[in-house]
Amino acid sequence: MTTPDSENYQIFRDCVSSAIVAKSSQPTQSKKARRPRTQRQKTSSTSTTQRANPDPTPQDDFTRTDPEDLADFIDFIANETFPSLPPHIQTLQYTPTIDITTPEYTPKHLSERTAHILDPSIPDTLTAYGLIDTPGDIPSFLAPILSEYVNSVTKPPPVWANTRASACEICERDWIPLSYHHLIPKSVHAKVLKKGWHEEWRLDSVAWLCRACHSFVHRMASNEELAREWFTVERIWEREDVRNWAAWVGRVRWKAR
Known part of the structure; x- marks a missing residue:
């Protein structure tokens, strides 16, 4: 039986x-109805509008969410969802023969199977918080999470495992599962050369980054x-948006059980 302290649960919670x-x-933009204007009016007011209402940057939105509340919410969703996974998925790990x-193991199959037995309070809660449109959308919410989870727990040890850091190299959280980020993405290696x-x-x-920082990059x-x-x-850290992100996400911490 898996527990909240198991490595697989911690990886699943990190995927959630x-x-x-x-x-x-995600940036949100509200749309307001405006009176039609002449072309001349539109042209003359463009620069003023851009200065007064700059496009929102990612940190404009994520900093509105309290990190402690968000951590509690994530912990609740993960803790209530993980036991609904098929038992062999809860204990899944890498073996040379696994396929x-x-x-x-497909995300579609796993998400639909999990959604079928999941406590209705979970999709209702996700709907109430605007993370899904309707409770019936829970499989589409779970599918990418389960895909990342399965890929993570079945991934063979990397050849560069000896470079592993003790904490996320962006947010510096040292108690959270880490994944490795190819600083030069493999998909462009040929072009790079x-x-x-x-x-x-x-x-x-x-x-070595936590999944939240990995996704942000x-x-x-x-x-x-x-x-x-x-x-x-070091170059990534030169960006102000990265430093703002790191300061915020570094405060998303699970409470001790």
Whole structure:
């Protein structure tokens, strides 16, 4: 039987956290009805409007959410959902022979099976908080979480495991599961070498990040931009939005049980 202290539960909770934090940090823009204006009026007021109402940045939204309340909410969702996973999924781990492409491990199958036995309070709560539109959307909410969870617990140890950090290299939380981020994304390795952006030895450089920070990095820039501009942790830290994010997400902490 798994417990809240099990490594698999902690990884699952981190996957839930990544999904909810990402949704909580999405910019929201309200639309207001306006009277039609002439072309001249539109042109003359454009610069004034842009200065008065700049586009919201990610930190404009995520800082409105109290980190402690968010941590409690994430813990509640994860703690109530994990026992509804099939028992063999709760204890899943890497073995050389495992094949997660079979139907029993697909996100669609797992999310629908879990949703079928999940306590109705969970989809109702997610709906009330605006994370899903209706309780019937719970499978689509769970699918990416379960996909990330299954991939994480069945992933073989990386060849660069000896570089593993003791804490997330962005938010510095040292008690949360870490994943490795390819500082030069693998999908652009061929282009990197062709363009001469980096030498080949640098291609396998990684940073150890929590899932929330890992997702944030991939939202902040495209793979090509990461490869050309943000290929070290130090460079990533130069960005003000990253420092603001780290200060906020670093306060999302689970309470001791």
